[in-house]
Amino acid sequence: MAVKDYIREKFFPHIWCxxxxxxxxxxxxxxxxETLQKEKNDIVIVSGIGCSSRICGYLDxxxxxxxxxxxxxxxxxxxxxxPELTVIAPMGDGDAFAIGGNHLIHAARRNIDxxxxxxxxxxxxxxxxxxxxxxxxxxxxxxxxxxxxxxxFDFVNLAIGAGASFVARTTTYHVTSMxxxxxxxxxxxxxxxxxxxxxxxxxxxxxxxxxxxxxMLKYYRDHTTPxxxxxxxxxxxLIERGIFIEKxxxxxxxxxxxxxxxxxxxx
Amino acid sequence: MKDINVIIAGAAGEGIHTVGDILARTISAQGYAVFTWxxxxxxxxxxxxxxxxxxxxxxxxxxxxxxxxxxxxxDGAVNKYxxxxxxxxxxxxxxxxxxxxxxxPFGEVAKEELNDKIFANTIxxxxxxxxxxxxxxxxxxxxxxKFKKKGQGIVQGNLSAAQKGYRQATQQCxxxxxxxxxxxxxxxxxxxxxxxxPLAATFAGCRFIAAYPMTPSTGIINYLAKEGExxxxxxxxxxxxxxxxxxxxxxSYSGARAMTATSGGGFALMxxxxxxxxxxxxxxxxxxxxxxxxATGLPTRTAQGELLFSINAGHGEFPRLVLAPxxxxxxxxKIVKAFNLADKYQMPVIxxxxxxxxxxxxxxxxxxxNTVSPTSYIADPQKIRDYKRYQLTKNGxxxxxxxxxxxxxxxxxxxxHDEEGHITEDLDVMVRSMVKKRLSKLDSLxxxxxxxxxxxxxxxxxxxxxWGSSRGALLEGLRLLKQEGNKVGMIHFTELWPLPEFSFxxxxxxxxxxxxATGQLARLLRSEYSVSFKGTISRYDGLPLTGEYIRSNFxxxxx
Numbered sequence: 001m002a003v004k005d006y007i008r009e010k011f012f013p014h015i016w017c018x019x020x021x022x023x024x025x026x027x028x029x030x031x032x033x034e035t036l037q038k039e040k041n042d043i044v045i046v047s048g049i050g051c052s053s054r055i056c057g058y059l060d061x062x063x064x065x066x067x068x069x070x071x072x073x074x075x076x077x078x079x080x081x082x083p084e085l086t087v088i089a090p091m092g093d094g095d096a097f098a099i100g101g102n103h104l105i106h107a108a109r110r111n112i113d114x115x116x117x118x119x120x121x122x123x124x125x126x127x128x129x130x131x132x133x134x135x136x137x138x139x140x141x142x143x144x145x146x147x148x149x150x151x152x153f154d155f156v157n158l159a160i161g162a163g164a165s166f167v168a169r170t171t172t173y174h175v176t177s178m179x180x181x182x183x184x185x186x187x188x189x190x191x192x193x194x195x196x197x198x199x200x201x202x203x204x205x206x207x208x209x210x211x212x213x214x215x216m217l218k219y220y221r222d223h224t225t226p227x228x229x230x231x232x233x234x235x236x237x238l239i240e241r242g243i244f245i246e247k248x249x250x251x252x253x254x255x256x257x258x259x260x261x262x263x264x265x266x267x
Numbered sequence: 268m269k270d271i272n273v274i275i276a277g278a279a280g281e282g283i284h285t286v287g288d289i290l291a292r293t294i295s296a297q298g299y300a301v302f303t304w305x306x307x308x309x310x311x312x313x314x315x316x317x318x319x320x321x322x323x324x325x326x327x328x329x330x331x332x333x334x335x336x337x338x339x340x341x342d343g344a345v346n347k348y349x350x351x352x353x354x355x356x357x358x359x360x361x362x363x364x365x366x367x368x369x370x371x372p373f374g375e376v377a378k379e380e381l382n383d384k385i386f387a388n389t390i391x392x393x394x395x396x397x398x399x400x401x402x403x404x405x406x407x408x409x410x411x412x413k414f415k416k417k418g419q420g421i422v423q424g425n426l427s428a429a430q431k432g433y434r435q436a437t438q439q440c441x442x443x444x445x446x447x448x449x450x451x452x453x454x455x456x457x458x459x460x461x462x463x464x465p466l467a468a469t470f471a472g473c474r475f476i477a478a479y480p481m482t483p484s485t486g487i488i489n490y491l492a493k494e495g496e497x498x499x500x501x502x503x504x505x506x507x508x509x510x511x512x513x514x515x516x517x518x519s520y521s522g523a524r525a526m527t528a529t530s531g532g533g534f535a536l537m538x539x540x541x542x543x544x545x546x547x548x549x550x551x552x553x554x555x556x557x558x559x560x561x562a563t564g565l566p567t568r569t570a571q572g573e574l575l576f577s578i579n580a581g582h583g584e585f586p587r588l589v590l591a592p593x594x595x596x597x598x599x600x601k602i603v604k605a606f607n608l609a610d611k612y613q614m615p616v617i618x619x620x621x622x623x624x625x626x627x628x629x630x631x632x633x634x635x636x637n638t639v640s641p642t643s644y645i646a647d648p649q650k651i652r653d654y655k656r657y658q659l660t661k662n663g664x665x666x667x668x669x670x671x672x673x674x675x676x677x678x679x680x681x682x683x684h685d686e687e688g689h690i691t692e693d694l695d696v697m698v699r700s701m702v703k704k705r706l707s708k709l710d711s712l713x714x715x716x717x718x719x720x721x722x723x724x725x726x727x728x729x730x731x732x733x734w735g736s737s738r739g740a741l742l743e744g745l746r747l748l749k750q751e752g753n754k755v756g757m758i759h760f761t762e763l764w765p766l767p768e769f770s771f772x773x774x775x776x777x778x779x780x781x782x783x784a785t786g787q788l789a790r791l792l793r794s795e796y797s798v799s800f801k802g803t804i805s806r807y808d809g810l811p812l813t814g815e816y817i818r819s820n821f822x823x824x825x826x
Contacts, residue, residue, distance in 0.1 A: 011689065044670055046517070049681070056680075057690055062670040064520065065680040065690065066513070067543050073510040077517020077525070078670075080501060081475065085521075085671055103513075106506035256501070263496035 006030045006040065008060045015054055017125075019205075019213025021172035021198030025119050026055050028175055028196075029090070032182035043086045046075040048100060050126045051200075052092035052119040069099030072107045075114050083113070083253040086186060093120040094132040097153055101133070104193075108162035111190045112252035117182070118155060118193065121200035129203030140207040159193040160245050166192035167245040171220035172199060174241065181243060190251050197224070197239075270323040271446060272331040273395065276348040277340030280312040282388045286338070287318030289392050289413060291457060291628060293406045294399070298451025300326040302739075304627040306810065309482075309566040315347045322399070322448070326455065326630040328594055329739030330623075330813050335446075338395055340373075340388070357444060359394050359436070369394055369439045376431060386428035393432025398440060400447040403433045455630035460620050460736075461486030463595035464528075464554060467602035469498040472641040473552070474523040477503040477514040482566045483622035484528040484556035508533035512540030516549050520679060522645060522669030524606050528554035531573050532563065538580045541615045545585025547679040548657070548665070548705070550609035550616075552602070557621040559809050568809025569622035571735055571782035575791065577617045578764045584702070586612060586709045589764035591619040591735035596631045597761060598624065603639040608715060610644045612708045613667055619763075621782070623811040624736035648673030655686040659700055663707035709765055716767040719760040724772060727756030729825070731817070732800070733780040734760040734788050741780055743814025748821060760788070771798040778825060779803045782812055801825065 007030065016022050033043065043061040047053035049068035056063040062085075066074045071089045079087045096104050096118045107114060123141060124130040131141035134152045141148060159167045166188040170178040178196060185192035199205065199216035210216045225231045227242035273290070277283040287303060295301045300323050307316035321331050337352045339345030339360040349365075352358060358368035361375075371394055373387040389410065396406045410425045465487050468476070476495075478488040491502040501518075505511035508529050515525040529537060534555045544551045555577055559570040577589050588608055592598035601618060609616040646666035648654075654675035658665045665686075670677045678688035683698050685691045691698065720738075722745065724730055733741045741757050748755045758771070771777065771792075777800045779789040786803035793799065804820045806812050 008689075040676065041671060041674060054690075056678075060676065062676050063678045063680075063688075064547075065678075065682060066516075066547075067539060067681050070509065070513045070540070070543075073505070073513030074517040074520075076503075076510070077475070077477070077514035077519070078521050079517075080503065080514070081518040081521035081523050081525075082671055102506050103510055106510070260496050 001034060003030050003034055006033060006060055007058055011057050014058055017202040019201040022051060022119055024172040024175060025196050025198055028178040029182055031179045032186060035183055036186060038086060044078050046071045046089045048091050048095040050092040050095050052090055055090050069095055072100060072103040076107060076112055079112055079114055088115045090117040090119060093118060093134045094124050097133045097155060105162035108159055108164040108191050110252040111165050111249050113189055114191055115185045116193045118195045119198050120195050121198045121204055123200050123204040125200050125203055129207060155195045156244055164193045165190035165247050165249040168243040169195045169241045171197040171224055171241060173217045173220040190249055268324050270321055271335045273320040273336045274334040274348055275318045275338045276315060276344035279310055279314050279316055281340050283316060283318045286388050286392055287320060289409055290395055291320050292409045293396060294322050294401060295455055295457045296409060297401050297405050297448055298453045299448060300455055300630040301457055302328050302629055304330045307567050315344045317348060328629045329743045330811050332813055332815055336398055338391055357398060359398060367443060369398060369436050371435050381424055381428055386424050389425045389428035390432035393429035394436035397433040397436030398444050402450060455632055457628050458595045458631055459626055459628045460595050460598050460624035463598045464602055465490045467599040468526055469500055471603040471606035472524050473500060473526050473606060475501045475518040475525040477505045477511040478528045479505050479508045479511050479533055481530040481533045483558055483625040484530050484554060486625060487528040487554060508536040512537040515551050516540060516544055519549050519551055526552040530556050530558050531560045542581035542583055543681050544615040545581055546681050548613035550613055552605045552609050553615060553617045555617055555619050556625045557619060565809040569811050571621055574787040577619055585705055586614050586712060588616040591761050591763055593736060593738035593761050595629050596634060599634055600639055607642050612712055619735060621736050648675055656688040657684060657686045659686060659704055662711050663704045713765045716762045716765060718767050718769055719758045721758055723756035724758060726754060728754045728776060730756045730758055730775045730777050731780050732758045732777055734763060737780060737812045740812040740814050744817030747814050747818040766795050771796060776801050780817055782806050
């Protein structure tokens, strides 16, 4: 299968704004799936609502465009019912960590084999630029016209704390490593969370004095660093990227199988 | 024989549930129709609660309020429930407080003669069995079965305790207790709504339940968590009700039958998912066990307050089915129907029960399993060339395939979509066709709805109109009012949305009977059938409707 076989060409051009990072993430996801040589029929993409969720429209797999925040709950049902399918849930930052935060931490706790891809652009794009749980303190949004007084979540630490067995962060600037990370996340047998920092030049960029999408990509280049690098020691403000956690833990569907065996033994 | 009503009263944690259960099983095994219901406070210890057992020759399956026999496990319970004991009734308690009573200090006897306080309640059960004139052997069999896992010592202790209670009671009974319950042929299933529902779901081919604990629905997931492996149902405790319904939808999308169960507050959280089911045309069965609201309300009491909520729940317009079974037998049949029609019409089905139906145990002679069966409506992928999940069809029903079943990809979208399930804003053609397609399913769905049950309507001047679990109470109300010379009848609904083609006969006075304060059934029927009601006999104190309640309210307000 080639990249082209995994997309629904007739729906292009896509709806994302010029400069948006989400197309880069879609490209990365498709290339990861291509490398893994997955059959189209083996992959279920479950998205929520928002700019990120529209990825469902362009990918030629089993696609479920569900409701805001609930992608992981729906995906959990799909996975429990058909553990042999590869289930991927692309979500936005608000989708995953505001309205859907409860589902995310519980999916992590269960360690169910779903790949959650958080397309984090630090803003609610589809509704017009309201602040999200990853909009920084002092940053601007439609609903924070005098600057945001909320502090942002650290998605990586939150996911680790909730028990996810694979947690990574990357950006739309670092495409090559992004593809590798997504590949590993899909292959990981357990719940994996991949935060991908993605630029929204239309809302986040304009409201926060980024001249262009390119400026935002450069920001990702200059303000992030590989985990444990020397630069991080010199400049603690740098955001680390890479794979933070990758550990083997009992997976939920496997555990349930064991329970079934245990319970049926007595009968 | 005249019905006998026994009330067992005690504090939470004192064991009235076990005492009641053992006695109910004993009387049932003796061949009588037993009906039990409980009322308890929302606390785990303390308070004073009751467990009522109605004994009759043929199933009555409706509660009585007054007691023929009252067993009080403590003084407070005796004081609280004594007003319900009939003048000619018999009290069984540890301390003498009236003439017609059996006095046995259960606790002291257990400690002094059996060396362990834990046998006190079994002494009481033995005494009750003696008072009722049932066989000690039957009680012994029930006790042996109940305690066999705890070892021979415990079983022996219980058998001796039962015998002590039985003997003392029969001695004191001389010249006072007139009841005799000799062994009879009949064998009834003694089953609660919360037992019938999971069994029916299994029978209907359900493979998955996700739920968040909420009284009075919790019994269903408890039952399935325990028996699920045996029954082949995966039981998942979700992080909240929103997750529960979305998980069920995910499973259903994948091709397995799925359900969830909750009460009013949890259902409020599920409403978004109901709408998702409607839009994506993904089948799901939701059990809504009602209790009094608003908000937390009375968690351990009963109500019929979510009728209009369940019919209207969900943003946007889409078809749904709302059923309200009258008893566990009906619940069994309705659950199978719920799964079949959810599948056939690819929509949400809400089954309304309530605390009364969920927790009460009814006597059922035969479930008539041969009259219902699960039917699958998933399409055959071999017969489809180019698959369209939302293909426009005459009756609005599109072929449903599941992922991984064939080469066809299955796409669903909560946004308005085209036939292939892709998001669309083609307002002129696609949006209008899709809205119409979904709603047109209602036309054929309507043909599958059963008519309400009519009892004595032709001869009646006054017709009571009720729904759901109050059927037994209504029938009893009719009996009582007939004895007083009234010409009364009943129309009883168990399938409430969509409503069937039906006309209310002219020239009658109609009164709805409902466990809510605002007459929700009357409002619904008024708007759908243009029928007028003289009023509503409503009960909204959290206790179940009874025949006596209907009789006295009728006489007070409508005579």
